Amino acid sequence: MLGFVIRRLALSIITLVILITIVFLITSVFPDDPGRSLAGPFASQEVVDSINERIGANDPKGEQYFRLVKNTITFDFGDSFQFNRPVSETLFPALGRSSKLVALGLIMTLPLALMGGIIAARRKDTLIDRGIVTLGLASSSIPEFVSGVALQYVLAVKLGWFEAVAAPNRGFFGELKFLMLPAFAIVIVYFGYIARIARAGTIQALDADFTRTAYMKGLSSRDVIRKHVLRNSLQPTVAVVGTQIGYLFGGLVGLEVIFNYQGLGNLIYNAAREQDYPMLQAGVILVAIIFMICTLIADLIIAWMNPRARLNVRS
Amino acid sequence: MDWKHLDSARRDAGAIEVDLIEAYAQGKINRRKFVKRGTVIGLSVPFMGGIIAACGGSSDGGGDSSTAEPGTSAAAVGSTPAAGGGAAGGTLTIANQKPSGPLDPIAMQDLGSYNILAQSFEFLVGLNDEGDIGPSMLATDWTPNDDGSVWTFTLREGVKWQDGSDFTSADVAATMDRLVASNNAAIAGVFEAGAVDSSDPLKAVFTLTASNGNLPYLVSVFNAQSVITPVSYEAGSTLDGMPNGTGPWKLDSYDPSTGAIFSRSDSYWGEAPLLDTINIQVFADIGGTGVTAMQGGSVDAIQQFSVVGGEGLLGSGDFTVLAPPSAAHREIWMKTDTGQFSDPRVRQALALTFNRQAMVDQLFTGRAIVGNDHVFADFLPFFDAAAVPQRERDIEMAKQLLSDAGFEGGISAQLNCGDLQEIPDLANIIVADAAEAGFNLTVNVESQDTFYGNQWCPAEPADPPCSGAAELGIVDYGHRPVPDTFLNAALKSGGVWNSSQYFNPEFDSTFEDYQRAVTIEDQTAAATSLATILNDEVPIGMAYFYDYLSGHSTAVTGMQVTALGHTFVQKASKS
Numbered sequence: 101m102l103g104f105v106i107r108r109l110a111l112s113i114i115t116l117v118i119l120i121t122i123v124f125l126i127t128s129v130f131p132d133d134p135g136r137s138l139a140g141p142f143a144s145q146e147v148v149d150s151i152n153e154r155i156g157a158n159d160p161k162g163e164q165y166f167r168l169v170k171n172t173i174t175f176d177f178g179d180s181f182q183f184n185r186p187v188s189e190t191l192f193p194a195l196g197r198s199s200k201l202v203a204l205g206l207i208m209t210l211p212l213a214l215m216g217g218i219i220a221a222r223r224k225d226t227l228i229d230r231g232i233v234t235l236g237l238a239s240s241s242i243p244e245f246v247s248g249v250a251l252q253y254v255l256a257v258k259l260g261w262f263e264a265v266a267a268p269n270r271g272f273f274g275e276l277k278f279l280m281l282p283a284f285a286i287v288i289v290y291f292g293y294i295a296r297i298a299r300a301g302t303i304q305a306l307d308a309d310f311t312r313t314a315y316m317k318g319l320s321s322r323d324v325i326r327k328h329v330l331r332n333s334l335q336p337t338v339a340v341v342g343t344q345i346g347y348l349f350g351g352l353v354g355l356e357v358i359f360n361y362q363g364l365g366n367l368i369y370n371a372a373r374e375q376d377y378p379m380l381q382a383g384v385i386l387v388a389i390i391f392m393i394c395t396l397i398a399d400l401i402i403a404w405m406n407p408r409a410r411l412n413v414r415s
Numbered sequence: 416m417d418w419k420h421l422d423s424a425r426r427d428a429g430a431i432e433v434d435l436i437e438a439y440a441q442g443k444i445n446r447r448k449f450v451k452r453g454t455v456i457g458l459s460v461p462f463m464g465g466i467i468a469a470c471g472g473s474s475d476g477g478g479d480s481s482t483a484e485p486g487t488s489a490a491a492v493g494s495t496p497a498a499g500g501g502a503a504g505g506t507l508t509i510a511n512q513k514p515s516g517p518l519d520p521i522a523m524q525d526l527g528s529y530n531i532l533a534q535s536f537e538f539l540v541g542l543n544d545e546g547d548i549g550p551s552m553l554a555t556d557w558t559p560n561d562d563g564s565v566w567t568f569t570l571r572e573g574v575k576w577q578d579g580s581d582f583t584s585a586d587v588a589a590t591m592d593r594l595v596a597s598n599n600a601a602i603a604g605v606f607e608a609g610a611v612d613s614s615d616p617l618k619a620v621f622t623l624t625a626s627n628g629n630l631p632y633l634v635s636v637f638n639a640q641s642v643i644t645p646v647s648y649e650a651g652s653t654l655d656g657m658p659n660g661t662g663p664w665k666l667d668s669y670d671p672s673t674g675a676i677f678s679r680s681d682s683y684w685g686e687a688p689l690l691d692t693i694n695i696q697v698f699a700d701i702g703g704t705g706v707t708a709m710q711g712g713s714v715d716a717i718q719q720f721s722v723v724g725g726e727g728l729l730g731s732g733d734f735t736v737l738a739p740p741s742a743a744h745r746e747i748w749m750k751t752d753t754g755q756f757s758d759p760r761v762r763q764a765l766a767l768t769f770n771r772q773a774m775v776d777q778l779f780t781g782r783a784i785v786g787n788d789h790v791f792a793d794f795l796p797f798f799d800a801a802a803v804p805q806r807e808r809d810i811e812m813a814k815q816l817l818s819d820a821g822f823e824g825g826i827s828a829q830l831n832c833g834d835l836q837e838i839p840d841l842a843n844i845i846v847a848d849a850a851e852a853g854f855n856l857t858v859n860v861e862s863q864d865t866f867y868g869n870q871w872c873p874a875e876p877a878d879p880p881c882s883g884a885a886e887l888g889i890v891d892y893g894h895r896p897v898p899d900t901f902l903n904a905a906l907k908s909g910g911v912w913n914s915s916q917y918f919n920p921e922f923d924s925t926f927e928d929y930q931r932a933v934t935i936e937d938q939t940a941a942a943t944s945l946a947t948i949l950n951d952e953v954p955i956g957m958a959y960f961y962d963y964l965s966g967h968s969t970a971v972t973g974m975q976v977t978a979l980g981h982t983f984v985q986k987a988s989k990s
Binding site: 145257 | 653710
């Protein structure tokens with residue numbers, strides 16, 4: 101297992117280096133005057149020049165690239181052009197907010213989706229199965245920002261049951277109240293997706309030889325599901341959830357904009373709009389690191405659940 | 416007419432005050448304009464009341480015409496009256512435009528920053544209950560000398576900074592020097608560095624480069640950057656870096672992506688606010704998400720919203736609309752020095768295609784008044800709108816002017832604008848209107864920041880300012896109670912926002928006359944001349960002045976707003 105972890109970590113580092121290179125190339129195509137972005141359209145050219153000098157915008161590209169690598173290692177990306185303060189002062193609170201939303205969304209989605217998938221698999225080709233699959237397909241085809249707007253209008257504006265937008269600085273329960281709606285939107289879009297994966301995995305496991313053997317040994321249906329089916333059927337689900345968590349951290353831009361929620365997605369979106377390179381670089385790299393950590397954890401869980409996965413990586 | 420009282424008042428007054436009293440007594444201005452102008456030159460309310468009584472009152476009703484909306488207090492369109500001994504405590508959450516940069520009082524350029532800064536810092540000249548300037552902040556009164564070249568502001572006693580030190584005239588002098596150094600658009604050329612004598616700690620004496628009849632406006636809440644900051648502030652200091660104001664609220668925390676939290680300041684000189692804290696929540700899209708937040712009850716008040724997108728608030732019985740007096744407008748600049756619009760006939764032709772009333776109806780559902788290609792709003796005490804004939808839509812005349820200018824085949828140009836409120840829609844309306852006369856315009860919409868730097872006033876070339884501007888575009892101008900900033904910055908030769916590159920010695924000279932005018936007659940004459948020149952030469956098209964809209968839930972009372980984004984809540988309470 102240790103060897104497996106070391107190999108996965110090595111792969112992650114290579115991935116990170118490639119990603120840093122891509123981020124550097126992308127931000128290099130922006131107009132090359134960050135001093136102007138920082139000082140604003142009315143600042144004198146002298147001020148702009150001095151800022152460019154201070155932040156190293158005039159340095160050779162190679163030097164800038166290695167500075168980005170160093171910044172990533174130390175996670176010190178300097179000052180944000182938008183806010184004129186260290187990137188970390190804005191980035192990490194945004195990470196915290198995204199974590200809360202993702203956690204609540206998953207806490208609400210996973211039990212429902214897994215339960216739905218397993219029930220659909222066990223009632224394969226019945227009305228219940230078709231109902232769950234159809235409902236899941238329909239709900240997952242609605243983008244989260246569309247369902248978000250509908251939820252916001254009906255449940256918050258019209259009925260007043262929830263907060264219409266994010267309301268920071270209101271304590272745990274205050275935050276829970278406004279996080280519920282965007283979390284509902286996550287449930288709507290991910291329920292069907294995860295339920296279908298869980299259903300497919302469960303059907304496959306139910307049809308497997310080891311399940312038949314377990315039944316033939318005389319185990320109760322409950323024990324077969326708990327001890328043999330779930331462990332095998334959930335592996336694809338774990339892999340999917342692992343990759344989706346990474347996406348949820350940086351990809352909920354539409355939802356975050358609608359609810360005025362200052363998570364990582366919103367922050368990266370605005371950094372791109374405002375050509376705030378330090379914030380953009382830091383945000384994208386942070387999301388990539390989260391993505392890698394989540395997939396690594398998913399792989400470790402799968403490897404723990406299924407020794408064959410470890411062998412596959414070794415081969 | 417009580418001549419005895421009038422004579423007594425004249426004897427006690429200076430030359431400028433006497434001129435105003437005469438103008439009112441002779442019926443040249445109405446009561447409303449008398450009060451407005453009297454406030455500017457520092458006449459006290461009892462003194463003006465005495466003059467009005469002596470003249471037998473005004474026959475025109477005089478007071479402000481209310482445009483109050485359903486749920487709006489009819490007392491004042493920019494405020495709701497404070498509840499008598501209103502409920503104490505609680506937090507008021509205000510939806511606020513997201514600041515576009517650091518909370519730097521000198522360098523800030525947007526309403527989002529203005530409002531946050533004005534919670535902790537105060538101005539020399541504040542607001543009265545009607546939303547005009549008044550002695551409600553750091554200066555208790557002000558008087559000009561006989562020719563308006565020296566103004567003396569008496570400062571409020573007992574005011575302290577939040578760090579416990581005394582507020583003095585040295586703070587005023589230092590703030591004004593910083594404003595001069597930053598080339599502040601409102602005061603550029605009005606006074607120089609070192610203009611404020613602070614030898615008496617409770618008197619700030621301004622010696623101007625020339626006479627000026629509007630100085631109190633230029634150091635008031637309507638020049639947002641003129642918030643008074645401590646001597647220790649330097650260029651680049653920010654509120655969150657040095658949270659130390661004289662105002663009713665002390666900054667507790669600021670996160671540029673979520674907003675600011677203020678608590679009551681114990682050192683505030685005035686009556687302690689009723690609320691415990693205010694939470695200013697920032698919105699990148701205040702006209703969309705901010706309105707939704709207000710509709711859903713997630714915030715108690717909203718700094719600004721538009722008619723388009725704000726229909727749900729305007730029709731709600733749970734929402735109080737505040738519409739303070741506003742000269743906010745959009746300027747359609749046309750480059751006058753080079754290119755297709757350098758011929759005034761072409762500029763006149765474009766202005767003749769504007770269907771102004773239709774713009775007002777479509778974009779503001781009537782909550783705006785048509786403009787006449789100059790920057791003088793008709794509520795100004797020294798401007799008679801009827802003196803400049805209203806330009807009406809005339810497509811045939813526009814075609815003729817284009818032909819005379821040598822553009823029989825029409826003109827193709829790009830109309831540039833920022834993505835702000837109704838401006839992209841205005842651009843499309845202009846394109847459609849102008850096409851009938853032979854203008855082939857295409858709209859280029861950019862994010863507001865990009866637009867400012869690329870199209871409206873690029874930093875390079877720096878001399879003259881804005882000489883790199885596009886030949887045609889639409890730019891937003893916020894409210895100013897007097898048009899000095901619009902004239903000085905956008906239209907005077909070499910002005911810092913002169914994207915039209917308008918250089919007209921006659922205009923400059925008349926503008927100097929206007930600035931130096933201190934009597935009602937002189938101000939009226941100069942303002943009429945300026946409006947006539949602008950209407951004739953059309954360096955800018957000006958289609959409308961629109962209502963500034965703000966408001967709060969009906970559970971809130973005692974809030975006062977300005978059309979420059981301020982939401983003053985020291986008298987507010989929430990039930």
